[in-house]
Amino acid sequence: MHVTFSEADLAFQEEVRTFFRDEYPDEIREAVSSGEELPREMQIRWQKILFEKGWAGINWPTEHGGTGWTPVQKYIYAREEGNANAPVIVPFGLNMVGPVIYTFGSEAQKNRFLPDILASNTWWCQGYSEPGAGSDLASLKTKGDLVGDHWVVNGTKTWTTLGQFADWIFCLVRTTSDVARRQEGISFLLIDMKSPGVTVKPIILLDGTHEVNEIHFDNVEVPVENLVGEEGKGWTYGKVLLQHERTNSANTFRSEYRLRKLREQAATSVRGAPPLADDKNFMRRLAAVEVELKGLEYTELRTLAAVSSGKAPGPESSFLKIKGTEIQQAIDTLYMDAAGYYALPYRADPSVGEGTETLTALRYFNFRKATIYAGSNEIQKNIIAKHVLGL
Amino acid sequence: MDFSLNEIQAMLADSVDKFIQNEYDFDTRQAYAESDTGFSADVWSTFAELGWTAVPFAEDDGGLDGGPADIMVLMQQLARGLVVEPYLANVILAGGILRRAANAEQKERWLQPMIAGELHATLAFNEPQARYRLTSVATTATRDGDDWILNGCKGVVLNGGTADLLIIPARTSGNADDERGITLFGVAADSDGLTCNAYATYDGQRAAEVILDGVCVEDRAVLGEVDDGFADLDATIDEATLAVCAEAVGIMQVLKDKTVEYSKDRSQFGVPIGSFQELQHRMVDMLMACEQAQSLLLWAVMANASGSEESKRAVSSIKYLVSTAGRSLGEDAIQIHGGMGVTWELDVAHYFKRLTAIGTMFGDADWHLDKLASASH
CATH class of the missing domain: 2.40.110.10 (Butyryl-CoA Dehydrogenase, subunit A, domain 2)
Structure with a gap:
């Protein structure tokens, strides 16, 4: 029983870390941390950087230009990507239709569509x-x-x-x-x-x-x-894709990044107000979300260990989707409460107060969608009830 | 990365599982719980014969050199039988102190007979005013020539009534709530001046209020260094917290399974009640709570075993989750069992009561959440 990585995996981790440190452009980094929607051209520019590196097709097999990574490597990559607060890849080409085409499509379709999807030439x-x-x-x-x-x-x-x-x-x-x-x-x-x-x-x-x-x-x-x-x-093909969408929506490492930032922010005084760390109620709520997130992280690790040892992934994608999105929204709520009145001016321009907290409302309202999309969380519970509990 | 059990753990899990299946059904458990001592001496001897009482101790002391992961496996299985034999009091609590602090002579006198199942021991870590503060030690020990005189009161001492040996943290210097100045004493239960008022607890276990009124012990009763007992006490309680969390996770899984089964069998309005979406979603919540708890338990056990700096946070995290999610899971299990859920007859209620007791033990949800809230990480 251990969660240590092999030497090869540690070396891979170092490579990924170095990549995000050296090749993630400052301009895009700043745009992401502003909390505004990333402009289309920046999104494409980032995805092309990944393509050049050979890291665009994370889940793709090597014969179609994918990374061919092991589950552990994918996990390590996702963790570093989250720590770097890198842009979220637009999933529709790379994570959704691409895998459907290389799995179920004709040779002609593969030749016609896959290269442009991988290179982010088509949206x-x-x-x-x-x-x-x-x-x-x-x-x-x-x-x-x-x-x-x-x-x-x-x-x-x-x-x-x-x-x-x-x-x-x-x-x-x-x-x-x-x-x-x-x-x-x-x-x-x-x-x-x-x-x-x-x-x-x-x-x-x-x-x-x-x-x-x-x-x-x-x-x-x-x-x-x-x-x-x-x-x-088509339903069968679409279902394969949806399971992938759900697993992706756990977003564990992005949540971890946001919670860490919030704890840092709580330790300092904003606008001369006492630090939030003095507010026991707030800190308790923050800690409760941290516990849930840690649980999710280890649930993902357990799933990963099972997949690595050859077991097929099952309806746990539903579990990860439910917990992951609940936690995301709980963090959004904490950010809103941390900002207080200064969540009200909800656009960054003109700038009011101190920087990014004015965008917390944008995020909070926008991400109500998280528990609705990819099959609402209630639908996920129906799936678990049927396929796991046998009800 | 590997979450599977090693060979020894798998054997341990299997042997406990077989024992529960073959020799420890619910009616048997109830009979043991209602007996004079609150457990079966024969069963305890069996535990010793099978080597379960030896798991966490060094080979030199007659142990099996096991660690927190082995204890986790064992506790999770014992949970399935709602075992009332005093494993926690003896092996985890008293054993935790003896393993860390006892010298060779004390190990021979106390630890080895305990492992052999011949001597019962417990740790009186709690006092009436303490709530969950381990440092709240008002019991005093003062020098009297070569001896020590102990005065004070210990509260809700687990299996205190049947223990031959009580490990007593007593203040030898410093102020109330200081970590420094706590000394651990091994005190024979039949010492003059020691009174033990034993009682049954709501979870089918036993505890006692222990009064020390001028109890005189020799210097060789001191476990470890004078004034320096807190670190061993604290480390032992962390291990005990993990042990009861493992038990709680085992109970949560049993309650979840029993509830799902019941909802398939029980029909109302002409259909199994498990076909109702409201109940399905509650049971999915129960399942997710089990998975989250199992995950945090693994994290905490690995962090504790490796002595990582995350260990304290991990222990508080799993205890917080067991105390909160465990409580609502238990309440849902009762609710979905309907009228049957609130009867003494059905085992579900007894699992729920044990889960509730664990929720309080070694710090409740608020206690641990406070620690997590103020921890910087």
């Missing part, structure tokens, strides 16, 4: 949810009809994150309606956002940001070669 977005299909995703109504050598797509996708920047969208589309189970008859389509009939309508979130969109498809013609895998099997 992808996700077409899953619909106005009438949220937690109940299988009730989706966007329809694809086969006409000649095209799928003609009609319908509406929503909550499409950063769809305003996207070159491509991957969509779950109903292509057969006469099915025994609603999960059947759904196909996985890759759609060029420049296709005639695609319109992007912004949705402004409660924090005032334009992060998500509604995408309308009006007789959009999608070439048959853009269907991934088999017709009607």
Whole structure:
């Protein structure tokens, strides 16, 4: 029983640490720590730096240009990335559609799409949810009809994150309606956002940001070669991807970074006020979140140890998603309470008070989404009840 | 990175598991708990024969050279049987002091018979006014020629009524609550001036209020250095905290499993109650609490075993979680069992009571959260 790393893993850790120290540009570093949304060009610039280093496809196998890292290496990387407060990778290309294409796609699709995804030359977005299909995703109504050598797509996708920047969208589309189970008859389509009939309508979130969109498809013609895998099997492909999305959303090391910063901040006086460390109630709440986070970190380690020894990962992705997002939100709340009145001026410009605390509200409101997206936490509990407890 | 049990740990877990399965069902446990002493002398002898009482001690002292991880494995399994035999009092508490502080003569006189199951010992770490402050030692020991005279009161001494040997922290110098000035004494239970009022506790265990009224002991009763007993006391209580946390995690897992099973069997409105989403989500919360607790337990045990600087924080973290999440898990287990959950007959209530007792032991949730809140890390 031990949590020590091998010599090789320690050397790898050193390499990753050095990379983040030397090759993470100050300009991007400052932009991330400001708490504002990262501009598109900075996001792409960072992802291209990772690509140049060979670290863009963290989960990808080497034959497709991925790192081929072991689970332990991925863990070490995530920890260093969190410690460095590096930008969150836009997941839709690299972490979502990429793995679906290299796992289920045709050779032609792999050759056409994977290199640009890996190099962040194309920006992808996700077409899953619909106005009438949220937690109940299988009730989706966007329809694809086969006409000649095209799928003609009609319908509406929503909550499409950063769809305003996207070159491509991957969509779950109903292509057969006469099915025994609603999960059947759904196909996985890759759609060029420049296709005639695609319109992007912004949705402004409660924090005032334009992060998500509604995408309308009006007789959009999608070439048959853009269907991934088999017709009607899209649900299976999509599920693989969602499990990945959930594991990712634990965000343990980013939470650790934010808690550490908060403890540092609490020890000092801001605007001449007494340090928060003098406030026993606040410090107790902070400590309680630290305990939960430490538990999550070791739960992840236990999962990792199981995966490393050859066991298949199971529905623990749901567990990690629930705990991880609960903790993220608990930290957001602590930051809000730490800022007090100075959470009210919620944009950095014009600057009010002392720096970044004015952005805590932005984060707090924006991240109410965390317990809703990727299958709400209540849906995750349903999954655990069914698949782990056998209820 | 490896969280699996080594060969010895796996054997230990297996042998305790078999013992509980074959010889320690719930009715048997209840009979032992309700007997005069509150446990079975035969079972205790079996523990000694199987070597369980020897686990944390050095080979030279007749032990098995085990560490916190081995104790964790053992306690987690003993928890499944709600074992009432005084393992904590003897092996972890008294044993923890004897292992650290006893000289060769004291080990021969006290530790070896304890390991052999022939002598019962306990550690009187608590006083009525102390709440959870280990430094709150008002019991005094004053010099009388070559001897020491002890006066004071020790509260809720675990298994105090059946102990042959009581380890008594007493103040030999300094002020109330000073770490310095606490000396540990090994005191025979039949000493003149020592009164022991034993009673049953709500979790089926036994404890005692011990009054020391001019108890005279020889100088060879001093364990370790005069005035310098706190470090051994503190380290022993940390280990004991981990031991009861391991027990608590074992109990939490039993309660979770029993509740899930019950919800599949029990039907109302024509369907198993486990089909109701409200109950499903509560049981998922129970599962997640078990996983979080198991994770923190592993962290704490490894930190403690390696003597890392995180050790104190890790111990307080797992104790805080066991005291909070354990309590709500226990309450949910009772709630989902409905009327049956509040009966004496069903074992669930007794697991809940033991879990509740552990919640308080060696510092409750507020106590440990306070430590974590003020710790800088």
